[in-house]
Amino acid sequence: MISSQTFGDPGKMRDYHYTGPVEHRFSPYAFNGGTVLAVAGEDFAIVASDTRLSEGYSIHSRDSPKCYKLTDTTVIGCSGFHGDCLTLTKIIDARLKMYKHSNNKTMTSNAIAAMLSTILYGRRFFPYYVYNIIGGLDEHGKGAVYSFDPVGSYQRDTYKAGGSASAMLQPLLDNQIGFKNMEGVQHVPLTQDKAVQLVKDVFISAAERDVYTGDALRVCIITKEGISEQTVPLRKD
Amino acid sequence: MALFQVSGFTSYLELRGQILPAGQTQLVDRTNHYNFGTKTQEFAVPLGVDPSGFLKSCNRDGGVCIDLNHGTTTLAFKFKYGVIVAVDSRASAGRYLASNDVNKVIEINPYLLGTMSGSAADCQYWERLLAKECRLYRLRNNQRISVAAASKLLCNMMLGYRGMGLSMGSMICGWDKEGPGLYYVDDEGKRLSGRMFSTGCGSSYAYGVVDSGYRDDMTVEEAYELGRRGIAHATHRDAYSGGVVNMYHMQEDGWIKVCKEDVSELIHRYRKGMF
Numbered sequence: 413m414i415s416s417q418t419f420g421d422p423g424k425m426r427d428y429h430y431t432g433p434v435e436h437r438f439s440p441y442a443f444n445g446g447t448v449l450a451v452a453g454e455d456f457a458i459v460a461s462d463t464r465l466s467e468g469y470s471i472h473s474r475d476s477p478k479c480y481k482l483t484d485t486t487v488i489g490c491s492g493f494h495g496d497c498l499t500l501t502k503i504i505d506a507r508l509k510m511y512k513h514s515n516n517k518t519m520t521s522n523a524i525a526a527m528l529s530t531i532l533y534g535r536r537f538f539p540y541y542v543y544n545i546i547g548g549l550d551e552h553g554k555g556a557v558y559s560f561d562p563v564g565s566y567q568r569d570t571y572k573a574g575g576s577a578s579a580m581l582q583p584l585l586d587n588q589i590g591f592k593n594m595e596g597v598q599h600v601p602l603t604q605d606k607a608v609q610l611v612k613d614v615f616i617s618a619a620e621r622d623v624y625t626g627d628a629l630r631v632c633i634i635t636k637e638g639i640s641e642q643t644v645p646l647r648k649d
Numbered sequence: 650m651a652l653f654q655v656s657g658f659t660s661y662l663e664l665r666g667q668i669l670p671a672g673q674t675q676l677v678d679r680t681n682h683y684n685f686g687t688k689t690q691e692f693a694v695p696l697g698v699d700p701s702g703f704l705k706s707c708n709r710d711g712g713v714c715i716d717l718n719h720g721t722t723t724l725a726f727k728f729k730y731g732v733i734v735a736v737d738s739r740a741s742a743g744r745y746l747a748s749n750d751v752n753k754v755i756e757i758n759p760y761l762l763g764t765m766s767g768s769a770a771d772c773q774y775w776e777r778l779l780a781k782e783c784r785l786y787r788l789r790n791n792q793r794i795s796v797a798a799a800s801k802l803l804c805n806m807m808l809g810y811r812g813m814g815l816s817m818g819s820m821i822c823g824w825d826k827e828g829p830g831l832y833y834v835d836d837e838g839k840r841l842s843g844r845m846f847s848t849g850c851g852s853s854y855a856y857g858v859v860d861s862g863y864r865d866d867m868t869v870e871e872a873y874e875l876g877r878r879g880i881a882h883a884t885h886r887d888a889y890s891g892g893v894v895n896m897y898h899m900q901e902d903g904w905i906k907v908c909k910e911d912v913s914e915l916i917h918r919y920r921k922g923m924f
Binding site for chain 1: 683685687690691692693694695700703704706707712713714715716717718740742745747748750751752768769770771772773774813814815
């Protein structure tokens with residue numbers, strides 16, 4: 413729509429802007445940033461997330477980790493819209509308790525993953541804006557990672573990155589853990605220490621180039637002894 | 650209230666209860682997080698908005714970008730020795746490649762397979778539900794469900810949600826009393842029986858390859874090679890297909906998994922025949 417103000421006094425440059433009607437509408441979603449990563453090893457799993465909570469150009473909090481402990485052998489990382497992350501984790505906790513009361517046993521990682529898929533699909537037409545990654549130990553004690561899309565499609569992986577810097581981190585993981593596009597390299601299985609170091613390095617790179625990732629890194633390491641947590645500082649700018 | 654009853658007015662909720670079949674699914678009035686949906690599955694719907702266009706309209710504001718996993722090439726054809734099912738393994742979310750090793754064939758039972766193309770979540774959910782219904786049928790009737798009936802069940806599930814933005818193109822393949830069976834079911838409620846189908850964004854390429862090489866009296870090895878070529882060439886030309894070729898062969902005594910081969914290696918092998 414051409415504004416009639418485009419042609420003003422001779423020699424004077426007019427501002428060009430749209431002057432017609434604009435539709436404003438309430439959006440039920442917001443994007444709060446954050447990156448989550450999970451890696452599965454032979455007898456361990458690692459779930460890591462940054463702790464920055466942002467919205468638009470502002471940072472709401474520098475200490476809002478995105479990993480949530482579900483059971484002694486499972487941790488979930490949720491990034492996307494913080495409101496939906498909180499509600500979703502509340503629902504998962506309630507369902508875990510219901511299962512424990514009905515069946516007298518804790519839910520296994522793959523059962524939690526299947527349950528989360530149906531919870532997310534129940535909102536197929538009005539989705540939870542959350543990208544989930546579950547990391548934990550399966551019934552045989554081996555590391556397992558399950559990655560989801562916002563409406564519940566899921567699969568088991570060895571490693572996965574989700575959230576705002578996922579497109580930057582995933583190729584790096586494909587190369588370092590999956591040995592993709594590397595020739596003449598021996599495929600050594602990942603040790604726990606090497607995996608933790610790799611996760612820290614990878615997040616430092618993400619914080620360099622993604623505005624929504626930074627402040628601090630929370631790493632949860634799941635082994636049969638339990639869940640141990642580490643916090644590592646990242647760039648605060 | 651007396652006037653209420655005399656006027657014969659039925660409230661919206663009652664009317665909806667009569668129209669919608671009582672059974673698996675229920676529409677709740679308001680988006681309620683804590684019903685949990687454990688006994689009957691419930692679906693939340695945004696109020697006052699058309700569900701199929703809702704996500705797209707949200708994607709314009711403030712950095713919000715909800716992309717769902719999509720995309721494929723799948724193919725299946727009947728021949729003298731059974732049914733060959735071949736699928737690729739790529740899932741894309743918008744322009745980002747979410748995964749290159751998705752399993753797009755669901756093994757419903759040893760005599761039934763379902764393929765998935767379109768929206769990954771829709772396919773996984775509804776075909777898993779179909780697997781549950783097939784199992785219940787087997788327990789209630791003491792005989793395996795026929796391929797025609799299984800595909801009809803899936804088709805009716807899709808018809809219940811027609812117009813709400815689901816996206817699913819699936820082939821139900823099996824071997825029952827009538828012999829080998831192959832049905833194509835999609836989210837519009839289409840259900841077709843046929844000798845050969847291909848679905849997904851790379852389907853046109855797969856059709857070209859399989860149509861030119863298909864003969865009903867092929868040997869088993871020739872059929873495997875045809876299925877492999879169909880998917881490999883489709884992934885070569887379609888950006889949203891790729892990964893590995895997962896191939897199954899449905900025989901009289903059940904299905905077997907034939908192979909799982911990387912498409913880039915296949916294309917290298919075929920390169921001698923290409924320019």
